[in-house]
Amino acid sequence: MAKRADYMASSSGSSNGAHKRLLQDSRSYAQEHAKKRVHISTRTEYTYVPYHDGYQWRKYGQKMIRGNTYPRCYYRCTFHQDHGCPATKHVEQSNSQDPPLFRVIYTNEHTCSSTRVSDYMASSIHIQQIADASLIKAETGIPLLTHCVAGDGLIKEEKDVIVSSLLTVINGCDVAKSDVGHAAMQENTPVLMASNSYEAIPSVSPVPLAASDELKMDFVEPLESHWIEPLDLGWFMEHTQTG
DNA sequence: TAAATTTGACCCTC
């Protein structure tokens, strides 16, 4: 990276020969760097609260992606410089509902310490699996109803809603038990929630959600409006305890 | 005044 930075800094005032050498250096450095990229883990998540995952992020870029209505925002761990934490994430709004659903792509794991977030990530994967299983169960149980309404597209949207809802509620419960969440509730701090416009996307981590009845109701409505069979919570609880 | 965000430019890959 230092070599690339040198190139960037000196390219404007260099002669043609020096410029070409620096360009070659820069490219060979990039190729060498690419060879060293052995294992990069990525994980995609759908959520209504893309900025609430327990980590501190710093925005380093935003770009309109071809074919997308909304821009993609690029975030890096705040401790990228201090501790060399390689974690990054990309956030993009995936629909225009209210509240909008966001797709979050996490790249690399955090090397800065935070146990609570590890639990959250584990929950995320677990919930994804549960939602998948739940949908298969619902689909085999009422295939005609599900397919007559909206086809396979609905299944995916349904899954997104279920995953996001469970994560939000569970994470809200988790945070509510923590000091931070408790303090936020005591202060009656408003929850930051992005509106339909991408311009409203906050670039800071929002106040943790408290698990309230009102919050849960927000996620019941879209399920009912699509004529989807209510989630089998008894089965969910059993699966969670035994799994 | 330091830290965070914005945004245009640049580099790399396909």
Add this chain to the structure above:
DNA sequence: GAGGGTCAAATTTA
């Protein structure tokens, strides 16, 4: 050459 990802100077915010 197009498109995605990143950099870094300028600007904003706390």
